[in-house]
Amino acid sequence: MASSMCAAALSPSSAAAILSLPNRGLTLALLHRKARPFSFSVDRSSTSPAPLLSAPPLVSPSTLFSRKWKLSAAPEESPEEPEEPSVPEPVEAQIAAAATAKGEDVFAVVMIGSRQYIVFPGRFIYTQRLKGANVDDKIILNKVLLVGTRTKTYIGQPVVTNAAVHAVVEEQGLDKKVIVFKFKKKKNYRRTIGHRQPRTRIRITGITGYEDFPFETLPEMVPA
Amino acid sequence: MNKDKIFKLAKGFRGRAKNCIRIARERVEKALQYSYRDRRNKKRDMRSLWIERINAGARLHGVNYGNFMHGLMKENIHLNRKVLSELSMHEPYSFKALVDISRKSFPGNKVPKKEGLSTIL
Numbered sequence: 242m243a244s245s246m247c248a249a250a251l252s253p254s255s256a257a258a259i260l261s262l263p264n265r266g267l268t269l270a271l272l273h274r275k276a277r278p279f280s281f282s283v284d285r286s287s288t289s290p291a292p293l294l295s296a297p298p299l300v301s302p303s304t305l306f307s308r309k310w311k312l313s314a315a316p317e318e319s320p321e322e323p324e325e326p327s328v329p330e331p332v333e334a335q336i337a338a339a340a341t342a343k344g345e346d347v348f349a350v351v352m353i354g355s356r357q358y359i360v361f362p363g364r365f366i367y368t369q370r371l372k373g374a375n376v377d378d379k380i381i382l383n384k385v386l387l388v389g390t391r392t393k394t395y396i397g398q399p400v401v402t403n404a405a406v407h408a409v410v411e412e413q414g415l416d417k418k419v420i421v422f423k424f425k426k427k428k429n430y431r432r433t434i435g436h437r438q439p440r441t442r443i444r445i446t447g448i449t450g451y452e453d454f455p456f457e458t459l460p461e462m463v464p465a
Numbered sequence: 466m467n468k469d470k471i472f473k474l475a476k477g478f479r480g481r482a483k484n485c486i487r488i489a490r491e492r493v494e495k496a497l498q499y500s501y502r503d504r505r506n507k508k509r510d511m512r513s514l515w516i517e518r519i520n521a522g523a524r525l526h527g528v529n530y531g532n533f534m535h536g537l538m539k540e541n542i543h544l545n546r547k548v549l550s551e552l553s554m555h556e557p558y559s560f561k562a563l564v565d566i567s568r569k570s571f572p573g574n575k576v577p578k579k580e581g582l583s584t585i586l
Contacts, residue, residue, distance in 0.1 A: 350548050357544065357547065359551055359552075386542075386544055386548075387552075387559070394556075394558070394562050396542060396559075396562065396563065396566065397542070398540060398542055399541050399542060399543040419504075420497055420500075421501060422494070422497035422500075422501055424494060424497075424498050431494070433497075457565075459559065460558060
C-alpha cells in the first residue's frame with residue numbers, strides 16, 4: 242500500500258542530515274509513531290507507557306530524517322529546552338510533548354483519487370500523481386469522510402460538510418521500480434517490462450472546518 | 466536480463482539458486498511470475514484481512530459484519546474496509562460510535578440478554 246511506505250521515504254536534501262537528538266525518550270516516542278504509520282499518536286483505549294518503552298533502542302535513519310522534516314516544516318515551534326541529564330522527565334510528559342509537537346490530536350479520513358487515507362497534520366502521504374500540481378502548491382482536500390479528535394468524532398454522511406484538509410505538495414516523483422514479467426511455459430515467450438508508477442507526496446498541514454458538524458461524543462479515555 | 470541482474474534478484478534464494486546461473490535463472494523467472502500473480506492476489510488478501518478485522522471489532526459490540534456493513538450503507542457512510550479496519554484497531558471509541566449508528570439504522574442483531582450476576586454489572 243502506497244501510504245504504508247511513507248515512513249521509509251527519503252528526499253535528497255535530507256540524506257546528508259546529521260542530527261543530535263536532545264533526549265532519548267522523545268526519540269522512542271517518535272520511533273513508536275513512525276514505526277507504525279497507521280497508529281495514532283495517543284491510543285484512546287489505553288495510554289500506557291509500556292509500548293513506548295518496548296520500542297527498539299536503535300535509531301533508524303527514517304526516524305532521524307522524519308525528525309528533520311518536523312523541524313524544517315514547522316520552524317515557528319520553539320525548540321526543546323535542554324534537559325538536565327540527571328533528572329529524566331516523566332514518561333507521560335514526554336508522550337504529551339511528542340503528541341502536541343506533531344499534530345494536534347486530530348485526524349481525518351480523506352478521499353483522494355478514489356482511495357481513502359487516514360491523515361494527521363504534520364505527516365505526509367503518497368497519493369496517485371496529481372496532474373497540474375507543482376511542488377510547494379497549497380492544496381485543499383474536500384472529500385473528508387470522518388474527522389476525529391480526542392473527545393469527539395464527526396462521522397460524515399457521506400462527507401463532513403465544510404471540512405477541509407490543507408496540504409502542501411512536496412514532491413512529484415516515481416514509485417519504486419516493479420518488474421512485470423510475462424511468461425508462457427514451453428512456448429518460448431518471455432517479456433520483461435519495468436514500471437514506475439508516478440506518485441505525489443503531500444504533507445498535511447491542517448484540518449479545519451469540521452466544528453459545526455454534528456458529532457458523537459466519545460467516552461473519556463482512561464489511561465491504563 | 467544479464468547475469469548480474471539475475472544474481473541481484475536471486476539474493477536470499479536457497480542453495481545453488483543464488484550462486485549458479487542456470488539454476489538462478491529458473492528460480493528468478495519463477496519468482497517474477499509469482500510476483501506478477503501476487504500483485505493481483507495481494508489486493509484480494511488485504512480485503513479479506515480487513516473484513517476479518519472489521520468482523521472481530523464489530524462482534525465485540527454485538528453486531529456481525531454483514532449487519533454492520535448493511536447499516537453503514539443505509540446511513541450513507543462511505544468509509545472503505547481499509548479505513549474501517551484501522552479504526553477498529555486503533556480508534557475503538559470512534560468504531561463503537563460507527564457500530565451504534567449502524568445498529569440504530571439496521572437492528573439485525575439482538576443484544577444478548579444478560580442473566581444472573583451480569584445484569585447487575
